[in-house]
Amino acid sequence: MPTAPVLIRLEKVNKHFGSNHVLRDVDLEVHTGETIVLLGASGSGKSTLCRCVNRLETIDSGRITLAGEPLPEEGRKLARLRARMGMVFQSFNLFSHLSVRDNLTLAPVRVGGRSRTEAAERAGELLARVGLADKADAYPAQLSGGQQQRVAIARALAMDPEVLLFDEPTSALDPEMVGEVLDVMAALAADGMTMLVVTHEMGFARRVADRVVFLDSGRITETATPDRFFDAPRTDRARDFLSKVL
Ligand code: ADP
Ligand code: MG
Numbered sequence: 001m002p003t004a005p006v007l008i009r010l011e012k013v014n015k016h017f018g019s020n021h022v023l024r025d026v027d028l029e030v031h032t033g034e035t036i037v038l039l040g041a042s043g044s045g046k047s048t049l050c051r052c053v054n055r056l057e058t059i060d061s062g063r064i065t066l067a068g069e070p071l072p073e074e075g076r077k078l079a080r081l082r083a084r085m086g087m088v089f090q091s092f093n094l095f096s097h098l099s100v101r102d103n104l105t106l107a108p109v110r111v112g113g114r115s116r117t118e119a120a121e122r123a124g125e126l127l128a129r130v131g132l133a134d135k136a137d138a139y140p141a142q143l144s145g146g147q148q149q150r151v152a153i154a155r156a157l158a159m160d161p162e163v164l165l166f167d168e169p170t171s172a173l174d175p176e177m178v179g180e181v182l183d184v185m186a187a188l189a190a191d192g193m194t195m196l197v198v199t200h201e202m203g204f205a206r207r208v209a210d211r212v213v214f215l216d217s218g219r220i221t222e223t224a225t226p227d228r229f230f231d232a233p234r235t236d237r238a239r240d241f242l243s244k245v246l
Contacts, residue, residue: 004032004033004034005031005032005067006029006030006031006068007030007032007034007067007162007194008028008030008053008064008065008066008196009028009029009030009063009065009068010026010027010028010029010053010062010063010064011027011062011063011064011065012025012062012063013025013026013027013052013061013064014026014059014060014061014062015045015057015059015060015218016060022048022218023045023048023049023052024217024219025062025219026049026062026218026220027220028049028213028220028223030163030196031194032162032194033192033193033194034194034195034210034211035189035193035194035195035197035208035209035210036196036209036210036211036212036213037198037199037204037205037208037209037211037212038050038196038197038198038213038215039198039199039200039205039212039213039214039215039229040214040216040241041216041241044215044216044217045215045217045218046167046198046215047167047198049215050087050167050196052064053085053196054081054082054085054165055071055072055078055081055082066081066084066162066163079111083107083111083112083159083161084159084161084162084163085161085162085163085164085165086156086157086159086161086163086164086165087156087164087165087166087167088149088152088156088164088165088166088167088169089152089167089168089169090167090168090169090171090172092140092145092148092149092151092152092172093152094140094151094152094155095140096139096141097139098140099136099137099138099139100123100127100132100135100136100138100139100143100151101120101123101124101127101136103140103151103155104119104122104123104126104127104151104154104155104158105119105122105123105158107155108122108158111159112159123136123154124136126154126158127151127154129154129157129187130150130153130154130184131150131180131184132150132154135147135151144177145172145173145174145177146173146176146178146180146181149169149173149181150180150181150184152169153169153181153184153185153188157188162194163194163196164188164194164195164196165195165196165197166185166195166196166197166198167198168198168199168200169181169185169197170182170199171199171200178201182201182204185197185204185208186204186207186208189208197209200245202230202242202245202246205230206226206227206230207226209226210225211223211224211225211226212224212225212226212229212230214233214235214237214238214241216235216238221235221238222234230242
């Protein structure tokens with residue numbers, strides 16, 4: 001998707017935790033409508049990269065921009081920026097004391113300034129989109145892990161984000177529930193959502209990614225189409241990684 005505008009750009013991004021150099025001169029462009037799957041061994045920096053993009057972590061040097069604007073430092077501007085990016089984590093992080101509907105309407109009402117009616121209507125649409133139209137009144141504990149994660153995706157969509165960041169969204173799920181979550185993500189990608197996805201689901205990566213980015217000890221060592229990456233990885237480290245996960 002080289003002609004679509006760049007939505008997220010990382011330029012020479014470096015991040016340390018103490019003496020641990022976790023991101024090394026990371027350059028990455030995510031184009032509007034593109035799905036990028038970020039692969040790499042455990043500890044290679046995938047989560048840190050995602051967390052730097054929505055500024056849950058600060059970077060030590062380099063630059064990250066969203067639609068050309070640098071990420072704001074703090075305060076209200078940062079809250080507005082976060083609203084433009086939806087994040088879905090491994091653990092579902094739903095509010096357990098709130099119904100599914102209220103999980104979806106909380107941020108739009110409190111942060112987005114929507115009316116309760118408007119937010120509830122939108123929540124209904126989003127629940128239908130993730131196949132859970134009948135669960136608006138349920139509480140998270142009454143749902144399976146796969147259903148909870150689909151609610152988390154609907155909640156991330158409720159603020160109409162420009163991009164969704166996924167950090168191993170299916171890693172905590174029982175195997176039989178992985179497919180239903182990946183199907184929702186694939187449908188979003190097909191609808192043109194911009195997505196940055198960390199996953200170990202190689203079938204998904206191959207089927208859905210526009211580009212695969214491989215992170216090795218904090219450095220991007222390969223960026224390729226999925227077919228190229230999976231059929232002919234360029235580096236020994238990528239080959240080694242694939243031999244373990246495929
Ligand atoms: P991945 O998601 O690819 O498994 P992470 O981004 O979680 O990798 O971690 C990259 C490196 O940074 C690891 O060495 C990890 O121990 C370290 N790290 C991650 N988060 C923190 C933190 N909050 N404090 C200190 N070290 C961290
Ligand atoms: Mg991680």
